[in-house]
Amino acid sequence: MPSAIEAHDLAKTFKGGVRALDGVSFTVEEGSVFGLLGPNGAGKTTVVRILTTILRPDSGSARVLGHDVAREPELVRSLFGLAGQYAAVDENLTGRENLRMIGRLNHLSRPVAARRAAELLEQFHLSDAADRTLKTYSGGMRRRLDLAAALVASPSVLFLDEPTSGLDPQSRIDLWEVIEGLVARGTTVLLTTQYLEEADRLASHVAVVDHGRVISQGAPAELKATLGATVLEIGLSDPGTAERTAGALASISQKRPHVVGSSVEVPIDGGPRTAMEALRVLDQHDIEPVTFTLREPSLDDVFLALTGRVTESEPAEGSDGADGAERAVARAGARR
């Protein structure tokens, strides 16, 4: 299958010596969804800015639909749509005015730009708010308009930089459905996210980025397989009991049990046999589990296994959006 996006050994060091990218390479097949997954400051946004011709890499090269972003930036800009935290919409304009402006700047004629704006507002359920300035929009509405703005010229490649960061769960699910609809139409999507659940749900291919490097890539299922284990998840009546259970189960696996709220997670190798052993241990300690599940590892577990750290933000890139509370919510969601 032809590749829509190619990145070759991209490197970028910012003023002050921050090495944002340290040799990033990947290929995105046409019509697929590629997820760049990593914590704040990993370099995801820098990759998007290079691919969208906003930033020049220090070294390395990149192509969009076969066109080099450094050599033919003008042409490349006519091929993609960009939505995300950095590329803002104008909050003093109405939704309709924003979309028309983007249409005009894509050199659509005035009437076509107007009709296209109306069409997108309708499709994104923003018709009622079309003639209000963006100041009055909720976070979810703003993101929908942002996405609509990226679609004005019907691009076949779409860059979504953290499309749902800072959104409430329902708005996030709404936006996922929109993105899934675009993919069904054949649009190639590159999205960055720090929400593991999001990459898991949307992407057919994921690259895990950490400190400006791709530390692992593959289909979400392949990534999970690198863990080579199942996860035993035991729900308990309260966090105290969970702590006690984690202590009791320390010996059943080479990996350490993890307490999340009032449940315990243990990556195990032995499958059902180890599960039975775990039940015996619980019985010996008079612990009664509320739930007892064997599941495939999530991307969250993968990140933990790859880096030895849970996905926490780092101050380096600084402005990647979501604050701690939102990330906590996302992590909780990802563990569902």
Add this chain to the structure above:
Amino acid sequence: MSAPGAALVAPAEARVPAGTGERFRWAVTDTLTVTGRNLKNYVRIPESLFFSSVQPVMFVLLFRYVFGGAIHPPGHVSYVNYLIPGIFVQTVAFGAVATSIGLAEDLQKGIVERFRALPMARSAVLAGRTVADLVRNVFVVVLITGVGYAVGFRVQTAALPFIAGLGVILLFAYSLSWGFAVIGLSAPNSETAQVMSFPLLFPLTFASSAFVPVQFMPHWLQGFANHQPVSVVVDTARALMLGGPTASLVWQSLAWTVGIVVVLAPIAVRRYRRRS
């Protein structure tokens, strides 16, 4: 939510302007689009509307009725006639700060980032900003003409020289926009852009012939006040509106205007290119 289908617009194709003609046409329409966007912003942000409409009127009233009685211009010119040409220039000079604030804000908020990723003319962001400021200055100048008349200002020459005077002022204002664009592109945010602009603006507008005859200033200040561009443009406008020899002054004003653009516009463009 339904999936957006492509009904009206065919999938985007790789497209660059075909030849210089189309490139130029795109640059013009892109500049007009950005200009329209900037003008809507001016009208919809109360602070900026205040800045460009209420503030100049306050200056007219302040100098006409509070300070004016104490200032006696040389010759037989009434102070209100002396004042209004100065107010024109002072107001458009203050207005140039809006260029720096607007650019700094667009950079800060990510609008410029969005523009950079669109297949639009690169020049349209700066051109659209300075042209919007020119349009706003036309509005401001018309407003002050009205207010000036209401407080007693009367053109002493004729309509044509008066309009020529406004033209000189507007061209000068356009050149200042490019100068202040450099500040806007150098500041980390709009507040800093504002703070950086005023120390430059105050000596230029107040240590000039705009409000007070330069001969009343201390000797050491007269050298600066007599030869800086705001005084030259104010004197030109005065000559055109109230009478007196104009030719040499008009040339001096135009020389300043062209000089500022030639020196500062390339710096602004370079800053814009480099800033990412």
